[in-house]
Amino acid sequence: MGLKNKLSLENKKNFNICVIGAGHVGLVVSAGLAKLGHRVVCVDNNRKKIALLKRLSLIFFEPGLESLVREGVKRGRLYFSYNLAEAIKNSEVIFIAVGTPPKEDGSVDLTSIENVCRVIAQNLNSYKVIIEKSTVPVHTGEKVKETISRYKKKNVTFDVVSNPEFLREGKAVYDFFNPSRIVLGVESQRAEKILRAIYKSLKTTILVSDINTAELIKHACNSFLATKLSFINAISRICDLAGADVERVAEGMGLDPRIGRDFLRAGVGFGGFCLPKDIDAFIHISKKLGYDFSLLKEVKKINQEQKSYFVEKIKEYLWVLKDKRIAVFGLSFKPGTDDMRFSPSIDIIESLVKEKALLFLYDPQAIGEAKKVFSGLATKKIKFFKEPYSAVKECDCLCILTEWEEFSRLNFKKIKFLMRYPLIADGRNFLDKEKLERLGFKYIGIGR
Numbered sequence: 001m002g003l004k005n006k007l008s009l010e011n012k013k014n015f016n017i018c019v020i021g022a023g024h025v026g027l028v029v030s031a032g033l034a035k036l037g038h039r040v041v042c043v044d045n046n047r048k049k050i051a052l053l054k055r056l057s058l059i060f061f062e063p064g065l066e067s068l069v070r071e072g073v074k075r076g077r078l079y080f081s082y083n084l085a086e087a088i089k090n091s092e093v094i095f096i097a098v099g100t101p102p103k104e105d106g107s108v109d110l111t112s113i114e115n116v117c118r119v120i121a122q123n124l125n126s127y128k129v130i131i132e133k134s135t136v137p138v139h140t141g142e143k144v145k146e147t148i149s150r151y152k153k154k155n156v157t158f159d160v161v162s163n164p165e166f167l168r169e170g171k172a173v174y175d176f177f178n179p180s181r182i183v184l185g186v187e188s189q190r191a192e193k194i195l196r197a198i199y200k201s202l203k204t205t206i207l208v209s210d211i212n213t214a215e216l217i218k219h220a221c222n223s224f225l226a227t228k229l230s231f232i233n234a235i236s237r238i239c240d241l242a243g244a245d246v247e248r249v250a251e252g253m254g255l256d257p258r259i260g261r262d263f264l265r266a267g268v269g270f271g272g273f274c275l276p277k278d279i280d281a282f283i284h285i286s287k288k289l290g291y292d293f294s295l296l297k298e299v300k301k302i303n304q305e306q307k308s309y310f311v312e313k314i315k316e317y318l319w320v321l322k323d324k325r326i327a328v329f330g331l332s333f334k335p336g337t338d339d340m341r342f343s344p345s346i347d348i349i350e351s352l353v354k355e356k357a358l359l360f361l362y363d364p365q366a367i368g369e370a371k372k373v374f375s376g377l378a379t380k381k382i383k384f385f386k387e388p389y390s391a392v393k394e395c396d397c398l399c400i401l402t403e404w405e406e407f408s409r410l411n412f413k414k415i416k417f418l419m420r421y422p423l424i425a426d427g428r429n430f431l432d433k434e435k436l437e438r439l440g441f442k443y444i445g446i447g448r
């Protein structure tokens with residue numbers, strides 16, 4: 001029976017899969033795997049989220065995701081459930097995609113991972129492959145194995161795989177179907193074969209390693225991307241001091257194929273649920289292992305300074321900010337998402353509120369999330385808008401904090417007419433500086 005099971009699972013094309021966590025990663029992975037032909041149950045311990053998903057209502061914005069979820073459900077390949085025990089029993093493969101938030105000291109809170117491992121163990125009724133999708137510190141795979149082994153019945157076996165996720169919010173659906181690579185940290189040929197079968201129709205390089213290496217690849221990637229961003233932000237400061245243009249510097253650097261243009265965008269710094277927490281985690285992990293990753297500490301410091309530098313630049317023009325009317329366009333940490341987690345807009349808006357400015361906020365998608373984030377602030381000083389032109393009325397400054405494509409198509413003639421003082425602080429260096437100056441705006445960029 002054991003041998004029969006073993007052979008049949010390895011030779012299957014489509015699998016019964018459980019994805020734990022219906023968040024930005026888990027939901028995309030669930031709907032993506034369903035589209036690849038697998039039968040997927042997506043489980044979350046947030047009852048409200050599952051109830052909404054059962055009604056095909058998504059609680060966050062991600063381009064293309066809603067139709068992918070609808071299609072999966074309609075074809076009978078995608079289900080949502082709150083019942084983790086049952087979902088585990090009925091699955092051959094389990095993806096763990098729960099949150100791994102930062103603790104106060106920068107280390108990773110692995111409580112959710114540990115919790116689901118115990119439930120997996122208690123419901124392990126046959127051989128299953130358990131896959132770490134969440135971003136976790138190196139050696140977490142060992143802890144996952146130990147925990148499941150401790151709580152499971154004696155006669156059932158399992159494999160653990162590390163399969164870090166590289167999707168980008170705002171492009172997550174595209175990234176799922178067009179991954180730059182698939183990393184598989186495996187310990188058994190059987191698990192590797194099953195993972196290769198799951199992803200068979202995705203045409204990309206598959207890199208196979210041990211589990212520790214795969215876990216490390218993810219943190220190394222995000223730390224490197226953050227380093228590139230802080231590097232160009234440091235160059236932007238030098239450009240401001242030297243009277244040079246960081247955009248041209250980045251272009252000149254990026255033309256070198258060893259460097260590349262991606263992630264050489266100067267601005268108010270990086271945010272989101274990945275880079276800030278992952279570099280904190282990597283600093284912490286490295287220290288625990290006995291290495292002081294001081295380079296990453298500097299990366300973090302430069303990123304933090306970029307936000308206060310931007311506010312200082314506005315003050316140079318507006319002098320005292322008390323009662324100055326400032327419109328802020330772009331609140332999510334990047335375009336294409338309503339995710340506000342660790343968005344640079346949070347620190348910048350908090351600084352402006354501290355200076356007693358009056359704020360008029362607009363974002364194409366993130367107003368709902370922003371209202372939750374800023375609910376604790378002096379709300380009389382903050383107003384939210386559903387469209388951009390009402391937000392800029394009588395303003396002394398328009399700040400751009402996220403490079404939503406629609407901002408470049410705004411009618412700036414109209415905006416100039418509506419504003420009290422025509423000042424634009426472009427925290428993403430993405431508007432046409434010359435065009436705005438020709439229209440009579442004063443333009444503040446970063447390093448240009």
Ligand SMILES: NC(=O)c1ccc[n+]([C@@H]2O[C@H](COP(=O)([O-])OP(=O)(O)OC[C@H]3O[C@@H](n4cnc5c(N)ncnc54)[C@H](O)[C@@H]3O)[C@@H](O)[C@H]2O)c1
Pocket residue numbers: 020021022023024025026043044045046049097098099100112115116133134135136165166167168169273274
């Ligand atoms: N967001 C990204 O762009 C991205 C990209 C790559 C990797 N990651 C990593 O993927 C992981 C998930 O990130 P996310 O952005 O999807 O987080 P998220 O907060 O959007 O989603 C996590 C989900 O897990 C659920 N959850 C938490 N504990 C649970 C439990 N015990 N049982 C069942 N469900 C539980 C939460 O309710 C939530 O819906 C993190 O480790 C993150 O670092 C995120």
